[in-house]
Amino acid sequence: MTLIGHQVTVELKNDLAITGILSSVDQFLNIKLDDIRVMDDTKYPHMMAVKNCFIRGSVVRYVQLPASAVDTALLQDAARREAQTPTTAAAHTMNR
Amino acid sequence: MNTNLWKITVTKLNIPQYLNMDNFLPGQIFTTSASLVDSVDRKLLVVLRDGRKLIGVLRSFDQFANLVLQDTIERIYVGDAYGDIPRGIFIIRGENVVLLGEIDLDKEDELPLRQVPVEEILLAQREEMEARQKREKLKNKLLHDQGFSVDFTETDLY
Numbered sequence: 167m168t169l170i171g172h173q174v175t176v177e178l179k180n181d182l183a184i185t186g187i188l189s190s191v192d193q194f195l196n197i198k199l200d201d202i203r204v205m206d207d208t209k210y211p212h213m214m215a216v217k218n219c220f221i222r223g224s225v226v227r228y229v230q231l232p233a234s235a236v237d238t239a240l241l242q243d244a245a246r247r248e249a250q251t252p253t254t255a256a257a258h259t260m261n262r
Numbered sequence: 263m264n265t266n267l268w269k270i271t272v273t274k275l276n277i278p279q280y281l282n283m284d285n286f287l288p289g290q291i292f293t294t295s296a297s298l299v300d301s302v303d304r305k306l307l308v309v310l311r312d313g314r315k316l317i318g319v320l321r322s323f324d325q326f327a328n329l330v331l332q333d334t335i336e337r338i339y340v341g342d343a344y345g346d347i348p349r350g351i352f353i354i355r356g357e358n359v360v361l362l363g364e365i366d367l368d369k370e371d372e373l374p375l376r377q378v379p380v381e382e383i384l385l386a387q388r389e390e391m392e393a394r395q396k397r398e399k400l401k402n403k404l405l406h407d408q409g410f411s412v413d414f415t416e417t418d419l420y
Contacts, residue, residue, distance in 0.1 A: 178360065178361075179419050179420050180313075180360065180419045180420070181419075184361075190297050192297055196297065196327065198297055202363075208342075211339045211342065211344070211373075211375055212307060212309065212315045212337065212339055213363065214369070214373050214374075214375075215307070215365050215366055215369045215370040215373060216307055216363030216364065216365060216366065217363075217364060217365075217366040217369070218363070218364050219361050219362060219363040219364065220297065220298060220301065220327075220361060220362040220363075221360070221361045222327050222356070222359050222360060222361065224357070224420070225311070225360045225361070225420055
């Protein structure tokens with residue numbers, strides 16, 4: 167299951183909200199979007215000529231996902247199973 | 263590095279199972295280095311945390327999104343006007359980067375914006391800043407009179 171190729175909206179900590187097609191995500195949650203559109207673009211004139219962008223993970227506040235692309239039941243199930251597995255649970259504690 | 267080599271390295275180093283690269287989706291490369299490589303030598307807009315907009319050619323980067331920009335200009339926007347200040351070469355520390363946008367060279371020429379001289383845009387920028395400070399001061403005064411704490415000033419949104 168991947169969200170790459172879906173339309174997402176990324177809201178930044180400076181309130182700029184960018185909608186675009188998700189093209190990649192890395193371990194820092196840096197996000198790359200294609201075919202971007204900015205809500206309230208008269209307020210952000212510098213984004214008008216930009217077609218795709220890389221957003222640094224540290225400045226992201228929210229990522230809005232399309233509800234249809236997320237299987238919450240499956241996620242809950244996976245989370246529950248992971249919490250029950252002793253090895254991963256230990257690994258997470260170690261990681262803290 | 264091919265996949266088999268990866269597996270050997272991972273086993274030899276005795277990396278915990280949860281960090282094993284095999285647990286990630288196949289064909290997906292989880293590195294910033296991989297994702298910015300196609301923007302190198304392109305004309306980019308970089309937005310910094312202090313609100314500055316730099317336009318230049320990306321020459322190098324690393325995993326923290328530290329960047330090297332060549333032939334950089336700083337572009338100041340006020341309303342529908344903008345002005346450019348030539349700056350030169352930048353090494354930007356990654357933590358100050360908000361976003362990098364690749365500029366669509368076709369769209370760039372048909373924007374509903376007008377370019378004005380540097381002096382003019384700097385003046386407009388100062389006026390805008392002063393107006394904002396005035397507004398902020400008034401707002402803080404009103405809030406203070408209502409008994410709200412106004413110690414917090416939003417200087418850095420990040």
